[in-house]
Amino acid sequence: xxxxxxxxxxxxxxxxxxxxxxxxxxxxxxxxxGASTTAAVISSVAITQDVQRAAVRVEGAGHLDVxxxxxxxxxxxxxxxxxxxxxVQKSSIPGVSAPVRAVRMAQFxxxxxxxxxxxxNSAPFQIAHDGSAIVVYLESQPENAATPGSVTxxxxxxxxxxxxxxxxxxxxxxxxxxxxxxxxMTQFAAALAVPAPPAAAERSESAQQAAQQAVQQASxxxxxxxxxxxxxxxxxxxxxxRYTGEPISVNxxxxxxxxxxxxxxxxxxxxxxxxxxxxxxxxIVLDEVPWDQALDIxxxxxxxxxxxxxxxxxxxxxxxxxxxxxxxxxxxxAQAEAVAPVTVTRVLSYAKAATMKDTLKKFLSTxxxxxxxxxxxxxxxxxxxxxxxTIDNLIRQxxxxxxxxxxxxxxxxxxxxxxxxxxxxWGFAGTTTSGRxxxxxxPAVGTSPITTGTSIPQPPLTASSGTSSSGTLPFNVNLGAGxxxxxxxxxxxxxNFAVDLFITAAESKGVGKLLSKPKIITQNNEKAExxxxxxxxxxxxxxxxxxxxxxDAVLRLxxxxxxxxxGTVFMDVLVENTQIDNGxxxxxxxxxxDTQSAETKVLVADGGTVVIGxxxxxxxxxxxxxxxxxxxxxxxxxxxxxxxxxxxxxxxxFFLTPRIIPG
Numbered sequence: 001x002x003x004x005x006x007x008x009x010x011x012x013x014x015x016x017x018x019x020x021x022x023x024x025x026x027x028x029x030x031x032x033x034g035a036s037t038t039a040a041v042i043s044s045v046a047i048t049q050d051v052q053r054a055a056v057r058v059e060g061a062g063h064l065d066v067x068x069x070x071x072x073x074x075x076x077x078x079x080x081x082x083x084x085x086x087x088v089q090k091s092s093i094p095g096v097s098a099p100v101r102a103v104r105m106a107q108f109x110x111x112x113x114x115x116x117x118x119x120x121n122s123a124p125f126q127i128a129h130d131g132s133a134i135v136v137y138l139e140s141q142p143e144n145a146a147t148p149g150s151v152t153x154x155x156x157x158x159x160x161x162x163x164x165x166x167x168x169x170x171x172x173x174x175x176x177x178x179x180x181x182x183x184x185m186t187q188f189a190a191a192l193a194v195p196a197p198p199a200a201a202e203r204s205e206s207a208q209q210a211a212q213q214a215v216q217q218a219s220x221x222x223x224x225x226x227x228x229x230x231x232x233x234x235x236x237x238x239x240x241x242r243y244t245g246e247p248i249s250v251n252x253x254x255x256x257x258x259x260x261x262x263x264x265x266x267x268x269x270x271x272x273x274x275x276x277x278x279x280x281x282x283x284i285v286l287d288e289v290p291w292d293q294a295l296d297i298x299x300x301x302x303x304x305x306x307x308x309x310x311x312x313x314x315x316x317x318x319x320x321x322x323x324x325x326x327x328x329x330x331x332x333x334a335q336a337e338a339v340a341p342v343t344v345t346r347v348l349s350y351a352k353a354a355t356m357k358d359t360l361k362k363f364l365s366t367x368x369x370x371x372x373x374x375x376x377x378x379x380x381x382x383x384x385x386x387x388x389x390t391i392d393n394l395i396r397q398x399x400x401x402x403x404x405x406x407x408x409x410x411x412x413x414x415x416x417x418x419x420x421x422x423x424x425x426w427g428f429a430g431t432t433t434s435g436r437x438x439x440x441x442x443p444a445v446g447t448s449p450i451t452t453g454t455s456i457p458q459p460p461l462t463a464s465s466g467t468s469s470s471g472t473l474p475f476n477v478n479l480g481a482g483x484x485x486x487x488x489x490x491x492x493x494x495x496n497f498a499v500d501l502f503i504t505a506a507e508s509k510g511v512g513k514l515l516s517k518p519k520i521i522t523q524n525n526e527k528a529e530x531x532x533x534x535x536x537x538x539x540x541x542x543x544x545x546x547x548x549x550x551x552d553a554v555l556r557l558x559x560x561x562x563x564x565x566x567g568t569v570f571m572d573v574l575v576e577n578t579q580i581d582n583g584x585x586x587x588x589x590x591x592x593x594d595t596q597s598a599e600t601k602v603l604v605a606d607g608g609t610v611v612i613g614x615x616x617x618x619x620x621x622x623x624x625x626x627x628x629x630x631x632x633x634x635x636x637x638x639x640x641x642x643x644x645x646x647x648x649x650x651x652x653x654f655f656l657t658p659r660i661i662p663g
Contacts, residue, residue: 099123245292275316410655413514423642425502427475441474448500479642531556615652
């Protein structure tokens with residue numbers, strides 16, 4: 001592909017890759033060495049389009065005899081060449097603008113070559129001969145003129161068609177685009193692309209494919225420009241992440257910035273307006289870069305920025321745009337300060353005026369102020385008239401009926417207890433045959449409840465001596481169960497020996513459950529609290545003044561529900577169970593308090609149930625009473641000790657079920 005800057009002077013833009021000044025959209029075939037010399041051969045088909053009319057040029061070897069036929073639904077013009085052979089590598093050429101939509105070529109019959117011109121409307125046509133070539137002229141309709149950013153092309157041998165086409169044909173301004181470019185921009189040394197081979201017939205197939213692809217890209221660019229024209233004025237300081245302009249190749253050295261922006265005008269079809277402060281030179285080398293990206297690169301390197309308003313592209317320095325923005329802001333501020341303020345009142349239905357006031361203050365102007373009347377729940381707003389609609393819109397959005405949530409709680413307090421007490425009591429007494437030595441227990445330890453009528457040898461520490469006819473046996477070990485529920489007794493009596501053995505045991509188990517089922521309804525994002533219990537009075541003395549304070553010993557439940565957009569309920573939960581602990585001695589009559597609490601945030605479905613537990617208190621106590629030394633012996637030690645085991649556990653569970661109330 002080549003770049004010929006003189007193409008600007010004839011008002012033509014090229015096709016392939018948006019390289020300026022290249023050949024038109026041509027489909028050219030290579031003549032075979034053995035082609036017939038008698039039959040005509042069509043070797044190339046080209047489209048030339050401008051604002052006034054379009055032309056389709058057909059070239060070949062031999063005499064071309066054409067027979068045109070107009071057809072409708074859809075609109076098209078069929079050209080049959082009798083006795084001709086089609087020798088082109090492409091079967092179609094896309095059109096650039098109205099009235100030509102596309103040109104299709106094929107060998108209709110062995111001796112008939114057919115070219116079909118697809119049209120956008122029923123445009124009139126004329127057929128003329130230009131040497132051995134045939135040119136078909138199609139008049140353009142005014143409403144179908146080329147849009148900004150469209151691309152036109154000319155044939156290799158221009159026919160008698162208009163020499164200039166304005167890219168921005170929709171614009172009403174009649175501005176001549178044939179401006180003289182600098183000399184260095186018309187030399188091949190500073191060209192935008194590598195020069196092409198001198199003969200058009202030697203154009204490679206890849207170049208022809210690039211030309212066809214560029215036509216499609218040109219149509220995309222036209223749609224992009226139309227979209228930008230439909231938008232409002234926009235100022236962009238950062239390069240976009242994606243560019244849609246046709247790719248161009250640029251190789252410039254010390255070129256005036258103004259000439260570059262004129263080049264952008266020719267490529268994009270936009271009206272370009274430069275600020276007087278835009279000045280400087282440009283040196284840039286780009287290959288196949290979208291033109292809008294190239295524009296942003298040049299703007300960034302030279303401290304410039306752009307504004308697009310419709311199809312007018314304004315380019316100025318960033319300092320100029322900043323000063324203009326500050327001036328516009330100061331003007332708006334001055335205009336606002338010049339307007340007389342007004343005073344309005346607004347009645348709130350659901351929100352509190354005192355709470356809403358702090359939120360709305362942030363949206364007032366510097367001259368505005370807002371007050372609240374708690375008695376009537378009204379807001380008194382004083383500000384400039386342009387701010388009042390904004391405040392009213394905020395009030396409509398914020399002063400709305402809140403949804404309500406019903407929270408049902410089930411509080412379960414489960415307790416378990418286990419107690420085991422095993423003890424032994426026994427005593428023995430004996431004497432020798434001579435009666436001089438007596439063995440037995442001590443009455444101070446305890447006596448056996450068993451009485452007999454036989455003589456029992458008396459221990460030496462009893463009040464009486466010798467033997468008696470009746471009595472009870474003193475215990476050697478008295479470690480019986482405290483409250484026995486079962487027991488075992490063994491006794492023996494003889495003239496010289498007596499023994500009483502008691503084994504007692506007690507075991508108890510208990511399970512308790514306390515159920516509370518509070519229910520409460522609250523608004524969305526409002527805290528709800530329910531509690532049950534007692535208030536403990538505590539007397540304090542400060543500066544010789546006696547006062548009584550009450551401390552809660554209650555079961556408390558605090559929940560703040562929040563309804564999400566998905567219809568679930570997010571809850572901020574605090575549960576607390578405080579009771580008087582009588583196991584701890586009071587200090588100056590003030591009891592100790594036993595507290596169990598849990599605080600969590602949980603998300604629950606509407607009507608779902610969440611369990612908050614884990615508050616478990618377990619107490620285990622083992623008490624052993626024994627005779628020193630022998631009570632620690634294995635096996636035998638059981639006869640000399642008492643074992644008491646006590647286990648208590650308590651668990652607190654909370655079941656929470658939120659339900660969103662309809663309406």
